[in-house]
Amino acid sequence: MTRNTHTWALLPLVTLMMASPSLFAAAIGTPTQAERLPEETTLRQIGELDWHTDYVAAYKEANRNKQELLICFEHQSPEQQTRFEQNVLSSAAFKEELGGFVRAILPLNAAVPGENQTLLWHPSFQYMYKQAGIAILDLTDETSPLHGQLVTAHPFRSGHTCSADELQTLLTLPSGTITQRTLIYALKRHPEQPQSVNSTVHPYLLHMSNVNSNTMARLNQVGHHNWSSRFQQINGAVGGLSSEVAVSGNGYTLLDIANDCIRTWRSSAGHWNSMRQRHRYYGYDMVQGSNGTWYATGVFAD
Structure with a gap:
């Protein structure tokens, strides 16, 4: 469904549910407070950059330096992991961007510090689905609601890792929640x-x-609820015509x-015309309803 100050367009709803609603029900928790625990500073060089092999040490450094913490949970196939490190993580093309993160490389069975639990099984990492892949924690601003939150979860697909192009996109996403960044990605x-x-x-x-x-998630219904009020608020805060x-x-x-969500948007010319255009400003997000369905919104200002 798309709306500006003049028009409405109705889209078909996607109703196929492929996962249990309970899988997504829990809110993302704050990762274990590693600041209270002893650290073991061990590093491994990949390409020209050093990577922590201890979660506590990496967490403390990122928190101290107000940086994002990028974690690579190693692929279960040593051959796949070696190729990923040699062909992607070691690439000179990523040296500058990866250098802006505190980096950690951990095995799949890495333990939660101070707990008898595997890190990937901790609720904080639920959107990694207990899989190898790339995770990013935001530790840049302790006053932000994003502080300590998992803001990127990119589990590797079966038999694959992450391409150079995919990593480039992951490293350059704007600040936001994990749902906002996943939809933008x-x-x-x-x-x-x-x-x-x-x-x-x-x-x-x-x-x-x-x-x-x-x-929409609360009502379990797609729509532009209270759009007139929201339009006025956006106009006052950002200015210009919003949609x-x-x-x-x-x-x-x-x-x-x-x-x-994007496939359904793509099936509507009205939606896609708005989404394919460059705007002055934009924002996207998605939220799960009590019925298990997810509801996504994009807002633009020109």
Whole structure:
């Protein structure tokens, strides 16, 4: 569904549910408070960069330096992991961008510090689905609600790791929650490259996307609920003409869900015309309803 100040367009709803609602029900918790625990500073060099092999040491450094913590949970296949390290992580093309993160490389069975539990099984990492892959924690601002939160979860697909292009996109996502960043990532990776996500992300539009997605999730209904009021608020905060797209979708992983929402948006010319254009500002988010369905919103300002 898309709406600006003049028009409505109705989309078909995607109703296929491929995962138990309980899988997504728990909120993302704050990762274990590693600051209280002893650390073991051990490093491994990959390419020209050092990677921590101890979660506590990596967490403390990122928190102390106000950086994001990027964790690579190693692929279960040593051959796949070696190729990933040699062909992607060691690439000189990523030296500068990876250098902006505190980096850790951990085995799949890495333990939660101070607990008898595997790190990947901890609720904080639920969107890794206990799989190898790339995870990013935001430790850049202790006053932010994002502090200590998992903001990127990119589990490797079966038999694969992460391509250089995929890693490039992951490393350059704008600040936001894991749902906002996953939806933006999926749009950036879409073969038609919709230009809305190459506009400037605006924190207020991320917030307003979350507001409408939460309302749809609460009502279990796609729509532009209270749009007139929201339009006035956006106009007052950001200025210009604003518009909005809304949809529902489902899937197993967050990325599956994001791609399902995009497929439905793509089937509507009205939606896609708004999404494929470059705007002055944009924001996207998605929220799960009590019925297990996810509801996504994009908001644009010109």
